[in-house]
Amino acid sequence: MPARTPQQSHPASGIARVAVPSPLRRLFDYLIPANTHVQPGIRVRVPFGSRELTGIIVAIVDQSDIETSQLRPITEVLDHDELIPSHLLDLWLWAANYYQHPVGDALHSLLPAGLRKKSAASIRSHHSDPSQPEITPTDTDIPTPNSQQNEAIRAVNDSSGQFNSFLLDGVTGSGKTEVYLQCIDHILKQDKQAVMLVPEISLTPQTIERFRQRFSAAIAILHSGLTPRQRLNAWLEAASGVARIIIGTRSALFTPMAQPGLIIIDEEHDASFKQQDGFRYSARDLAVLRARHESIPVILGSATPSLESLYNANTGRYRHIQLTQRAGTASMPTFQLVDTRRQLSEAGLSSDLLLATARHLKQGGQVLIFINRRGFAPVLHCEDCGWTSECPSCDARLTVHRKPPHLCCHHCETRQPVPDHCPDCQGKSLGTGGTGTEQCESALATAFPDTPVLRLDRDATRRKGELERILKQINNGEPCILVGTQMIAKGHHLPGVTLVGVLDADNGLFSADFRGQEFMAQMLIQVAGRAGRASQPGEVLIQTSNPEHQSLQTLVHDGYHALARTLLNEREAAAMPPYGYLVIIRAEAVSMAAPQRYLTLARQVINSQIHSQQLNDIEVHGPLPAPMERRANRYRQHLILKSSSRSVLQSLLTPVCQILEGRSESRRVRWSVDVDPLDML
DNA sequence: AGCACGCCGACT
DNA sequence: GTCGGCGTGCTC
Numbered sequence: 001m002p003a004r005t006p007q008q009s010h011p012a013s014g015i016a017r018v019a020v021p022s023p024l025r026r027l028f029d030y031l032i033p034a035n036t037h038v039q040p041g042i043r044v045r046v047p048f049g050s051r052e053l054t055g056i057i058v059a060i061v062d063q064s065d066i067e068t069s070q071l072r073p074i075t076e077v078l079d080h081d082e083l084i085p086s087h088l089l090d091l092w093l094w095a096a097n098y099y100q101h102p103v104g105d106a107l108h109s110l111l112p113a114g115l116r117k118k119s120a121a122s123i124r125s126h127h128s129d130p131s132q133p134e135i136t137p138t139d140t141d142i143p144t145p146n147s148q149q150n151e152a153i154r155a156v157n158d159s160s161g162q163f164n165s166f167l168l169d170g171v172t173g174s175g176k177t178e179v180y181l182q183c184i185d186h187i188l189k190q191d192k193q194a195v196m197l198v199p200e201i202s203l204t205p206q207t208i209e210r211f212r213q214r215f216s217a218a219i220a221i222l223h224s225g226l227t228p229r230q231r232l233n234a235w236l237e238a239a240s241g242v243a244r245i246i247i248g249t250r251s252a253l254f255t256p257m258a259q260p261g262l263i264i265i266d267e268e269h270d271a272s273f274k275q276q277d278g279f280r281y282s283a284r285d286l287a288v289l290r291a292r293h294e295s296i297p298v299i300l301g302s303a304t305p306s307l308e309s310l311y312n313a314n315t316g317r318y319r320h321i322q323l324t325q326r327a328g329t330a331s332m333p334t335f336q337l338v339d340t341r342r343q344l345s346e347a348g349l350s351s352d353l354l355l356a357t358a359r360h361l362k363q364g365g366q367v368l369i370f371i372n373r374r375g376f377a378p379v380l381h382c383e384d385c386g387w388t389s390e391c392p393s394c395d396a397r398l399t400v401h402r403k404p405p406h407l408c409c410h411h412c413e414t415r416q417p418v419p420d421h422c423p424d425c426q427g428k429s430l431g432t433g434g435t436g437t438e439q440c441e442s443a444l445a446t447a448f449p450d451t452p453v454l455r456l457d458r459d460a461t462r463r464k465g466e467l468e469r470i471l472k473q474i475n476n477g478e479p480c481i482l483v484g485t486q487m488i489a490k491g492h493h494l495p496g497v498t499l500v501g502v503l504d505a506d507n508g509l510f511s512a513d514f515r516g517q518e519f520m521a522q523m524l525i526q527v528a529g530r531a532g533r534a535s536q537p538g539e540v541l542i543q544t545s546n547p548e549h550q551s552l553q554t555l556v557h558d559g560y561h562a563l564a565r566t567l568l569n570e571r572e573a574a575a576m577p578p579y580g581y582l583v584i585i586r587a588e589a590v591s592m593a594a595p596q597r598y599l600t601l602a603r604q605v606i607n608s609q610i611h612s613q614q615l616n617d618i619e620v621h622g623p624l625p626a627p628m629e630r631r632a633n634r635y636r637q638h639l640i641l642k643s644s645s646r647s648v649l650q651s652l653l654t655p656v657c658q659i660l661e662g663r664s665e666s667r668r669v670r671w672s673v674d675v676d677p678l679d680m681l
Numbered sequence: 682a683g684c685a686c687g688c689c690g691a692c693t
Numbered sequence: 694g695t696c697g698g699c700g701t702g703c704t705c
Contacts, residue, residue, distance in 0.1 A: 018705080023682055028705040049704040050684060066705050105682085664701070 015064050016074060018055040020048055021108035021116075025661055028055070029064040031073040041089045042079035043115065047072050054078065054117060056107050058093060079121055083239070087293045088256050095286055100583075100653050100673040101279045109279050110254045114232030123236045124229070142214075145182065149175050152321045156183045156297050160190065160261065163292045167268075167313045168301040170323030171332070172529030176301045179323075180264050181214055183299065188217050188244055192261025192296075195238075195246040197253055197283055199270035200224070201490050205468070208247065215245060222248030222255065250275060253283040253290065260294045263287050267490070268300035268309055269522050274678045282676060303529060304522040304560050307568055311578040333500070333531045333538030335556040337547040345543075347443030348435030353501045353541050354447060360539070361451055361479045365498030369440060369483045370527045372504060374457040375399040376439045377432035380407060380418070384427035393633045400432050401459070402442075412632040435503065441483045448481060456484030489526040498538055500531040505544045509551060512627055513679045514576055517551050518567055525560050577676070580644050583653065584674040586626070588636040595637035598669045599623035602639055605659050609652055618643045618652060627681055634670075638680065649675075 013034050017027045030046050032038055038057055046055050052075060064071060084092065096106035108116060115121055145153060156166055156179075170176045184194045198207065203223045211219055220234035220243035237243035241258030248255070250273055253263075265273065265284050273284040284300065291298035300309055300318065313320035326332065336352075343350040348371065357367045377400045380389040389398040391409040398407035398416065407416045421428050432439075437457045445453045454470050461467040467487075474482060477496045482488060508520020524542065531538025544552060554563045572579045585602055587595040599622060606620055619642040626636035643649045657673060660666055 015705090020704085021682085022704075024704075026705090030705060046705085048683095051704090064705075071705055102682095667701090 015061050015071065016044065016057045017059040017061055018044060018046055018074075019058050019104040019107045020046065020053050020055040021104050022048070022053075023102045023105055023661075025102045025657060027058060027103060029061070029066055029071055031068075031071045032060070033073050036074065036077060037080070038074070038077055039082060041082045041084040041086060042077065043083060043111075043121075044074045044078060045076040045118065046074055054108075055104065056084070056089075056111075058089065058103075058107075076118075078118065083115070083121055083256075085256050088254070088290075091286065091290050091293055092254065094289065095281050096279070097654075098650070099279065099281050099675045100657050101281075106279045110251070112232045112235045113228045115235075121232075121236060123233050123240075123242075142182075143175075143178055145175065145178060146325055148323045148325055149179050149182075152179045152323065153182045153186075155319065155321060156262075156299060157186045159297045160187060160192075161295065162297070163295050164297045165288050165291065165312070165318040166297065166299045167305055167309050167318040167320050168299050168323070169305050169310075169313070169320060170301065170303060171326060172303045172526075173326040174303075174323035176266070176303075176323065177210070180266070180299065180301065181211075183262060183264075183297075184215070184245060187261035188215065190261060192259045193238070193241065193244050193246065193257045194262040194264065195248070195252060195255065195257065195260075196264040196266060197248060197250065197273065197287065198266045199490060200249050200272040201487060202267065203247070203249060204492075206493070211245060211247065217244035218242055219245045219247060220255075222246065222252040224249065250283040253287055260296050262296055263291050263298040265298070265300045266302075268302045269304050269306040270490075271519075271678055274676075276678070280672070280674050280677075285676070304525045305564075307518055307564060307571065308578045310561075310564050311568060333528050333540045335528070335540045335542065337552060337556060338541050338543045339547045340543050340545045347439045348503050348543075349440065349443060349447075349501075350541075350543055353543065356499055356539065356541055357444075357448070357481065357501070360499040361448065361481070363498070364479055366474065366477075366479060366494070366496040367481045367499045367501070368488060368494065368497045368527070368530055369444070369481065369501045369503065370485075370488060371435065371437055371440050371483065371502075372485050372507060372523075373399075373434070373436045374410075374438075374459055374485055375408075375436040376402045377436055378434040379432065380430055381433055382422035382425060382427055383429040383431050385422060385425040387422050387424040393630070395628050395630045399436065402438050403459070411628065437483050437485060440503070444481050444483065452478070452480040454480060454482050456482060456488050458485070458487070461487070486523070488530065489523055492530070494530050497530050500527055500538065500540045502527060502540070502542045505542045505552065506546060509544070509546060509549055513681070514571075514574075515679060518564075521551070521555050521560055521563050521567075524555065575642070575644060580642055581646050581649055582677055583641040583649055584677045584680065585639040585641070585671065586636065586674060587623075587639075587669045587671040588634045589669040590634060592635045594669050595635055596623045596625075598665055598671065599637050599639045601663070601665055602656070602660060602671075605656050606639075606641070606652065609656055609659075613651065613655075615648055615652055617645055617648055640680075 014032045016030050016032050016038055018030055020028050040057050040059055042057055043054055045052055092107055092110055096103040168176055187194045220237045222234050235255055238246045239256040246255055265287050268284050274282045287298050312318045338350045338352045360367050379397045380400045389407055391398050391414050393414055394409055394411045396411050398409050405418050437455055441453050441455045456470055508516050528540040587598045589595050621640040623637045623639050626638055
């Protein structure tokens with residue numbers, strides 16, 4: 001027992017159960033000094049080993065499992081009022097437990113950074129950046145909703161003050177946002193608050209502007225670009241009730257609200273609602289739970305709902321509201337599949353697509369080319385000896401970039417100059433394989449010398465303000481060609497676009513991941529949604545080497561929902577989500593053998609638990625190498641668990657994680673648990 | 682995760 | 694002699 005500074009007598013007035021920031025899956029008990037008022041949901045400073053940390057009280061108890069003489073007292077109370085309301089704290093704890101993440105670390109990560117240390121939780125004004133600029137709403141003419149929108153608005157408004165989940169399933173341009181706005185308006189009139197979650201990339205100034213124009217109520221924005229102080233202010237404004245509308249990405253779901261009234265998840269199918277590292281929670285799933293806890297309605301909105309949400313709508317867990325009418329005169333775009341096996345293509349562009357591009361430009365339209373690969377080409381190879389540009393740190397190939405010229409890995413930080421001869425055979429015949437956005441951009445610039453060609457990908461928009469500049473040029477309405485990655489699929493309003501070309505639809509068709517087809521379909525519909533929003537009808541050309549593929553045929557001829565139904569049938573037959581539940585235990589290490597060895601141990605621990613608890617209905621697969629086994633010089637393995645029962649997985653995992661945590665082998669690998677994984681990568 | 686402790690090799 | 698590598702244990 002290490003020597004401790006002798007304590008004065010501490011007439012304890014109860015014991016506080018504290019979540020301490022550490023990777024340990026348990027709470028720690030502390031004595032509450034006399035004359036100290038504490039309650040669950042406040043921060044305290046506590047001694048922890050040889051350190052002092054900021055923890056969160058989650059309960060007050062009068063008996064500890066630890067002998068009282070072993071308990072140490074709370075050093076300092078940081079909040080005098082409840083910081084995290086009890087129903088919200090329950091959600092935080094539930095989430096840490098469900099996603100099998102160490103409770104102290106989970107709760108710590110949900111606090112805004114400004115509250116993780118000692119500082120007091122108070123709003124301080126910032127001269128350089130007032131969090132509430134004075135704007136009076138100018139948008140006085142509120143559009144009149146159509147009958148479908150009215151029905152949606154009425155359904156949500158009728159359930160204010162009680163829990164209800166709505167799947168707002170509306171085609172692009174059907175006016176989902178107007179439904180959100182009117183439901184928020186109704187909530188504001190009851191002196192309640194609304195929180196809206198949006199995907200990472202779509203929290204644009206335009207989105208925010210639309211809300212500021214519409215409402216005079218204070219709006220708190222929570223996005224990644226804020227300084228810690230701005231973020232803290234927004235958080236505290238929501239918690240205190242000063243802010244009436246909270247708009248933010250994933251983590252905004254955990255923001256306290258003084259008078260909660262409504263939760264909205266926009267683009268609910270979007271992958272960014274699932275955190276992909278550390279505490280791997282799903283903000284979309286937790287939103288429904290929060291709404292239930294707080295007895296308020298929740299709206300999940302999308303033009304391409306996730307199979308999970310469609311399933312929940314089918315089974316009656318969500319109320320399914322469909323918006324099928326497009327606003328104004330806009331009509332649905334027409335789809336056409338282009339067989340790339342039959343057409344010579346230059347830089348991945350088929351002659352059909354080039355001809356269509358010329359036609360639309362001539363008619364004054366804008367053209368959008370979607371290609372989900374940035375850079376010039378995905379590989380450099382030697383035509384003499386077959387050498388390819390492998391990444392030294394990953395099981396991947398280095399991508400060729402021309403602007404500026406370099407080779408780089410899209411999975412790690414590796415960056416190399418472009419060799420002028422083959423490193424293996426010294427030959428001079430180096431060629432590129434495949435097409436990226438840069439190559440597509442330059443090929444189109446050559447083919448259409450009189451038309452501006454704009455590229456929209458992570459590289460082109462790296463510089464701040466560059467995205468806005470490109471969008472502004474598009475919005476001037478002049479004919480142009482826009483080449484881009486995923487970035488262009490999401491949200492941006494591009495009224496001048498009349499033709500959309502999709503270069504590589506095959507990628508999603510043959511993805512190793514079980515959600516590959518779902519993601520592909522959502523992507524194609526989202527991209528197609530960019531076309532024909534204005535008066536001219538849109539045209540969508542999808543290039544594929546498998547035009548006869550059943551999924552593509554169904555999507556193109558019968559639409560997203562028809563494909564969703566067949567994909568759901570396939571999932572049911574395979575007992576995959578949403579008909580079964582998955583958990584992945586991941587392990588990675590610098591040595592090749594360690595992760596597999598570790599997960600073999602994990603599997604033994606699992607088997608003995610299954611045996612001792614007499615669990616059935618659990619499948620265990622692996623250890624298996626991850627789809628890209630080596631990444632950034634680390635070897636990665638997976639252990640996959642599957643069951644038709646969440647609670648069975650839960651009662652298996654809790655003791656398994658506890659046991660693994662205590663094993664010394666756990667220190668020699670990086671391991672994590674992913675409950676309801678989005679993909680196997 | 683941190684951090685302390687303790688046990689071995691190697692170097693001023 | 695002692696500086697420092699990392700394996701092991703502990704945190705209410």
